[in-house]
Amino acid sequence: MHTPFHPRARFRTLLSAACCAALGAALLAGAGTATADEPGPTEAHATGTAGTKVVGYFTDWGIYGRQYYVKNIETSGSADRLTHINYAFGNVTGGKCALGDSWADTDRPFTAEESVDGVADTADQPLDGNFNQLRKLKKLHPNLKVIWSFGGWSWSGGFGEAAQDPAAFAQSCYDLVENSQWADVFDGIDIDWEYPNACGLTCDTSGREAFRDVMAALRAKFGKRELITAAITADATSGGKIEAADYAGAAQYVDWYNPMTYDYFGTWDATGPTAPHSPLTSYPGIPKKGYDTATTIAKLKSLGIPSHKLLLGIGFYGRGWTGVTQTKPGGTATGPAAGTYEDGSEDYKVLKTKCPATGTVGGTAYAKCGSDWWSYDTPATIATKMKYKNQQDLGGTFFWELSGDTADGELINAIK
Numbered sequence: 001m002h003t004p005f006h007p008r009a010r011f012r013t014l015l016s017a018a019c020c021a022a023l024g025a026a027l028l029a030g031a032g033t034a035t036a037d038e039p040g041p042t043e044a045h046a047t048g049t050a051g052t053k054v055v056g057y058f059t060d061w062g063i064y065g066r067q068y069y070v071k072n073i074e075t076s077g078s079a080d081r082l083t084h085i086n087y088a089f090g091n092v093t094g095g096k097c098a099l100g101d102s103w104a105d106t107d108r109p110f111t112a113e114e115s116v117d118g119v120a121d122t123a124d125q126p127l128d129g130n131f132n133q134l135r136k137l138k139k140l141h142p143n144l145k146v147i148w149s150f151g152g153w154s155w156s157g158g159f160g161e162a163a164q165d166p167a168a169f170a171q172s173c174y175d176l177v178e179n180s181q182w183a184d185v186f187d188g189i190d191i192d193w194e195y196p197n198a199c200g201l202t203c204d205t206s207g208r209e210a211f212r213d214v215m216a217a218l219r220a221k222f223g224k225r226e227l228i229t230a231a232i233t234a235d236a237t238s239g240g241k242i243e244a245a246d247y248a249g250a251a252q253y254v255d256w257y258n259p260m261t262y263d264y265f266g267t268w269d270a271t272g273p274t275a276p277h278s279p280l281t282s283y284p285g286i287p288k289k290g291y292d293t294a295t296t297i298a299k300l301k302s303l304g305i306p307s308h309k310l311l312l313g314i315g316f317y318g319r320g321w322t323g324v325t326q327t328k329p330g331g332t333a334t335g336p337a338a339g340t341y342e343d344g345s346e347d348y349k350v351l352k353t354k355c356p357a358t359g360t361v362g363g364t365a366y367a368k369c370g371s372d373w374w375s376y377d378t379p380a381t382i383a384t385k386m387k388y389k390n391q392q393d394l395g396g397t398f399f400w401e402l403s404g405d406t407a408d409g410e411l412i413n414a415i416k
Contacts, residue, residue: 050389051308053396054416055084055258057149059403060104060130065341068403070133071116076409078402079141081416084227086190086258086398087134090150092158095165096172097150097189105129106182116140131182138185147227148177149190156194157202163210166217174221188227188255189218195233196245212250219253231258234313236299237290248303255309258398259300262315264291265375267336267344270321274331276375277319280363280385285330292362293385297392307393312385314397316404316411318351318376319344327368329361329375337372347404348411351376363388379414386415 062068073079091098106129109121116136121128162169194200196211235241265275279292323334336344355374357365366375397415405411
């Protein structure tokens with residue numbers, strides 16, 4: 001099996017100054033502002049047409065150190081609130097879709113205690129692993145849909161080769177997702193290309209039309225009934241990553257987009273300034289103007305992408321620095337705060353007691369404990385973001401990722 005990669009790194013929308021495009025100097029119309037300790041958008045009134053999709057990511061590597069199984073989606077109550085699960089990740093290699101971790105996906109036997117229905121896997125059954133567990137979960141929740149997500153931060157380098165022959169790539173993905181062993185498990189495909197015609201872990205030079213061409217080929221192959229979605233950049237700056245690819249042109253082929261409206265700020269800027277990683281709105285002193293959810297959504301809508309095809313992104317984790325002396329955002333730091341799995345990152349379920357929120361800024365929460373400074377969403381700030389989602393008539397909400405929530409699903413309860 002491959003070693004599971006960092007669960008948050010795949011969504012690092014704006015990794016470092018070297019990768020970032022020139023920053024825009026002004027917010028786009030409709031971004032709104034919020035001062036420290038005064039969360040909340042300044043948007044138009046709700047029209048009552050907002051969507052109710054709730055899409056949660058489940059990571060294949062979560063079954064290892066985290067011991068977060070498909071069963072936990074059921075026992076936490078999350079399965080009752082989810083409309084869709086994004087299963088992360090399938091790989092993209094050799095211009096084709098491929099299994100990400102065959103042991104986790106299809107081979108690992110689960111004990112009765114670990115299994116969704118309390119029945120242990122047997123040696124002679126045709127399918128084990130997470131796929132079989134997802135099948136069991138869907139039997140308990142017939143309306144729940146599962147989408148197989150491909151790429152992510154670590155595996156987006158393969159999309160460049162895929163884009164050279166979109167039809168062949170689409171065929172490979174169809175053959176894998178619709179494999180007869182697990183065709184009933186999946187209801188579509190999600191593309192998490194970080195980033196088309198721009199730099200992520202590696203730099204892509206496929207051209208501005210490549211993303212559109214890939215999505216068109218997928219729709220042509222999968223047809224109208226299967227879901228086709230994509231996680232996309234939140235970089236709305238002038239000349240930034242949204243402008244690098246034809247997201248508007250590709251919108252006709254997708255059911256919806258998941259703009260990754262988190263990881264705007266983090267410890268890739270090791271000395272700070274401290275800032276919330278998922279601000280809803282801008283605020284006085286924000287380190288980079290335009291790095292906030294409302295600006296991202298406004299930018300995408302301004303391109304003509306329909307509101308119902310945009311979901312609001314929320315992180316079920318926080319990002320934090322250490323060596324911080326200032327309580328409010330904007331302080332200096334000496335490096336990333338210690339985290340359970342990755343320094344600079346920690347699950348909400350840990351932070352809620354380890355470092356309880358002490359303030360709000362830009363519609364999200366922050367906390368200072370000793371010399372550590374963290375930012376993360378809470379049930380209260382998620383409620384604020386849900387009001388914004390409704391005001392903007394967005395298609396719903398998605399989040400990264402299920403294991404960051406409490407055992408009784410505090411955050412997903414706040415979404416729905």
